[in-house]
Amino acid sequence: MSVLQVEAAIECEGCGAHFRVKVETGGNIPRGWDMMDVVKNAVRGGHTITPKGQVVDLAASCSVQDDKMLCPKCTRETDAENTEEDEDEQDS
Numbered sequence: 001m002s003v004l005q006v007e008a009a010i011e012c013e014g015c016g017a018h019f020r021v022k023v024e025t026g027g028n029i030p031r032g033w034d035m036m037d038v039v040k041n042a043v044r045g046g047h048t049i050t051p052k053g054q055v056v057d058l059a060a061s062c063s064v065q066d067d068k069m070l071c072p073k074c075t076r077e078t079d080a081e082n083t084e085e086d087e088d089e090q091d092s
């Protein structure tokens with residue numbers, strides 16, 4: 001039996017919100033990875049899915065930052081903070 005894909009429901013480690021990702025399980029999983037490694041890798045991939053299973057575009061992308069799995073909202077907030085730190089002055 002081959003399992004090609006599973007859906008994972010994730011609790012954001014920033015705010016506790018729930019979001020979903022599709023986890024590809026077909027073939028390319030590095031030896032030694034456990035379930036959490038595979039799921040975290042899927043979250044790092046950034047594509048959330050709706051409750052109906054549709055893949056959402058990058059506007060709703062999740063991420064892994066500081067080893068925490070973050071929902072789209074926390075991803076945007078963290079990205080914004082990082083951008084502010086990197087660029088002290090912006091023209092526009």
Ligand SMILES: [Zn+2]
Pocket residue numbers: 012013014015016017070071072073074075
């Ligand atoms: Zn969150």
